[in-house]
Amino acid sequence: MKKRYQTFGCILLAILAMFVICTVVSVSFDKSSKKQKSKLIVTSFYPMYVATSNIVDGADVELKNLSEPKTGCLHDFQLTTQDMKLISTSDIFVANGAGMESFLEDIVKEYKNVSIIDSSKGINLLKEEDEENSHIWMGTKTYRQQVKNIAKQLSKDDPDNAKIYMKNAKLYDEKLKKLQKQEKELSSKLTSKNIIIFHEAFAYLAEDLDLDVKYVLDLDEERQVSAGEIADVLSQVKKNKIEYILAEKQYAKSVGDAIERESNVKVIYIDPLNRGKYDKNSYLDGMKKNLDKIEKEITNKQN
Ligand SMILES: [Zn+2]
Known part of the structure; x- marks a missing residue:
């Protein structure tokens, strides 16, 4: 009888011990899973995604982009309910700033638990007709x-x-x-310092190349260009002895062709680096391609 009690006691003790072990294990599992919960970082648009993907490479975080990789600049971007849901679940939101995200103030007010990173902090913005130019990624500096x-x-x-x-x-x-450095080298080869651009974004590249932007025709979306606007460009070309125009092929090809027919100007088509593939090196490759293209075109023209 005594022995039976002893066996029973042993079993009870064993069960108790197992219970204690299980609790300890599950608590520690809980702790480690809490620690492992990685941050969700959301970027506003393509250039911010590319920049951030380079910075977080190898870190245990989740990186998502708010807009589509092909969206381009966020000038007329409207947040959908889905976008708002994504932002509300994020820990950190990376914005270009400087006015590119018109919805930024609302996010700051609405989602107090999301940390907002304004990448434009402390950057001297260029001005275009009293409006601040937000395309700061478009110059290496x-x-x-x-x-x-x-x-x-x-x-x-x-x-x-x-x-x-x-x-x-x-x-x-x-x-x-x-x-x-490549920008500096290219800059020293540019004999004509006056330039016209067909997208505000190129003002920052022009600044890096030490060029003087004499006129901006903003063609960063599909739109009709009036005969008056083309006449304006042509008169500026003449007035400022413009030799080159920087433009984006997607929206400016037909205007570019018209200008080239009517003047001696060379329209150089480059990439505003605001859309593309989700590739970490796309900025480095894209900007290099731009600089190579400008160099090639000016050498062709000078010869
Ligand atoms: Zn733009």
């Missing part, structure tokens, strides 16, 4: 500042990954510095 701003703020908001962010940003900046 300003883009480098954006990358630094994003990395710095991300490190504050997600200190667990700060080391990775800062290291990645430094590596990326080294590559961007090389691009800026």
Whole structure:
């Protein structure tokens, strides 16, 4: 009888021990899964996605882009309910700033738990007819500042990954510095300093190339261009002895052809780097391609 009680006691003890072990294990599992919950970072549009994807490379975070990779500039962008849902579930929202995201103020007000990163912080904005030009990614100098701003703020908001962010940003900046060097070299080869651009975005590249933008015809969407506008461009060409125009092929080809027919100007088609594939190197490759193209066209024309 005594023995039976002893066996029973042993079993009870064993069950109790198992229970204790299970609880400890499940609590520690709980803790580790909590720690493993990675941050959700949402970027506003393509250039911000590309910049951030370089910075967070290798970190345990989730990166999503609000707009489609082919959206381009966010000038007329309207948030859908789905977009708002995505932002509300994010931990960090990376914006270009400087007015590119017209909905930014609403987000700040509406989603207090989302940390907003404004990549334009401290950047000197160019002005176009009293309006600030928000296309800051389109010059290597300003883009480098954006990358630094994003990395710095991300490190504050997600200190667990700060080391990775800062290291990645430094590596990326080294590559961007090389691009800026190429800009400087190209700039020294440009004999004519006056230029016309067909998208505000190119003003930042022109600034890096030390060019003087004499006239802007903003063609960053499909639209009709009036005969008056073409006449304006032609008169500016004449007045400022313009030799080159920087334009985006998608929206400016027909206007570009008309201008070339009527004048001696060469229209150089380059990429505003505001849409494309989700590829980490797309900015580096795209900007290099732009600089190579400009160099090729001016050499052709000078010869
Ligand atoms: Zn634009």
